Amino acid sequence: MELESTVRALIAKTCLTLxxxxxPGYxxxxxxxxxxxxxxxxPEIRKDMLWLEKSKGDLKDLFNLLPxxxxxxxxxxxxxxIFTVEPAGREDHVKVMSALQVFRTEHxxxxxxxxAIGKYIDEIQLGSNGAVLVDREVRLDTRMLGKGYHIPF
Structure with missing residues (x-):
């Protein structure tokens, strides 16, 4: 139960900071x-489409450009x-799959x-200093997002 609580807290913090x-908090x-x-x-081209891929440094640059x-x-x-929490191949890593819903509320x-709806597929490292995200794939079911969303989900 403690593992799921730690994982849930980290994913919640990522959502709240975004x-x-x-x-910077994210x-x-x-x-x-x-x-x-x-x-x-x-399904039209029967392939995965990669819409965005960024390292931590690249995300920082993207965030700095948002204004x-x-x-x-x-x-x-x-x-x-959260759907599943499973070992990720290394002793201190877990793979977590979560359902994701993103809502927009008018000013x-x-x-x-x-x-949008989709899934978070996260790899999380657990350590004495807490948990950190090592990898996140946002696997979207929604493919028509409209204009103007530059912020990662």
Whole structure:
């Protein structure tokens, strides 16, 4: 139970920091060798599509450019539910699969709509200093995201 609680707390923090646009806080939850991907399967071409792939340093650069981007600044809220927690091949690593839903709420609390659904496929390193993300693949079912979303899910 303690393992699942630790994993749940880390994934929740990643969602909360992104929801709050706290990009340094998000990066602090990631290992130095962290790798991030957004992918989706296209039935039309019968292949996986890789939409974004960034190292921790590349994500930092992306986050630093966000204030200069012409983008939709409507707040996003991420919700997750853990499906599985399994050993990841190394003693101090686990692989976690979670359901992901991303919602968009209009400014001043107007309507809320679903932006995307998919899965987080995370590799997490557990250590004496806590847990950190080593790898995250956001595997989206939604393929039509509209314009202006430059923030990782």
């Amino acid at each position: 929801d709050a646009n706290d990009y 990066l602090a939850l990631c290992h130095e060798s962290f790798n991030y991907r957004i992918a989706a399967y296209s 200069k981007q012409n983008m939709d600044r409507t707040p996003l809220t991420r919700h997750f539910s 001043q609390g107007g309507t809320t709509s679903l932006v």
